Amino acid sequence: MAKSGKRTITIRTQNQNGKAFISISDNGSGIPQFVISKIFDPFFTTKCPGEGTGLGLSICYGIIDNHDGSISVENLPESGACFHIELPINQKSPRTHKRPARIKNVNLSKKRILVIDDEPTIIELLHRYLTREGHHVDVAKNGTTALKQMKANDYEVIISDLRMPGITGEILFDLIGKTAPELQQRMIFTTGDSESNDAYQFLKKNHCKFINKPFTFEELKEAISNVCLIEN
Helix, strand or coil, X not given: CCCCCCCCEEEEEEEECCEEEEEEEECCCCCCHHHHCCCCCCCCCCXXXXXXXXXXXXXXXHHHHHCCCEEEEEECCCCCEEEEEEEXXXXXXXXXXXCCCCCCCCCCCCCEEEEECCCHHHHHHHHHHHHHCCCEEXXXXXXXXXXXXXXXXXXXXXXXXXXXXXXCHHHHHHHHHHHCHHHHXXXXXXXXXXXXXXXXXXXXXXXXXXXXXXXXXXXXXXXXXXXXXXXX
8 A cells, every 4th residue: 555645444344144254455556466375374575674574464364264264365356455354253153265275285293393483473373383283382482492491301393493692593503413413303494594605504514404484384394294204
């Protein structure tokens, strides 16, 4: 809506057949088709670096899905876009729409996983998804907390941000190597910085497993599966 003259958001609600129907539309320029296909993916954003995490709509989707609802988006014929939300008013209401599955059918047994990231929304999103997949998930907001948790628990997979304040992913990797080198092979780094020279050299030198931000849940699940195959 940034280029629109008079900016208007219209919200409509309806109660019908045991469901709440909500539509939220605007009079902006609409959404490009390539964006619509990715708009609910975690970490996908069209904003400039530092202006958004790409998690807002993904978290919205997760909340609505947890309540057996659905959310979709379409461009309007005249102008703008419209989000459609359906929510059951009682828990027994059937789900009429389901988001197409994007996760490959990977045979992955349940694992104990530690997620390390200084961004609360990323921790929340990954914890929710991995828990729903049946894994036992612990989280740490920094490297210091992560090291304490590793001493107290045996983890089969560690998912860590590469760039964190204080103990970075690189430092954490080296510290783990001094006390539990076998854990280094079970680490998966998440990074939006893999093309920088320092990050590239670190990942290449240590044969680290990593996935680039933005990544999909499909890519995350594949990375966990690959780590577990090496482990076995």
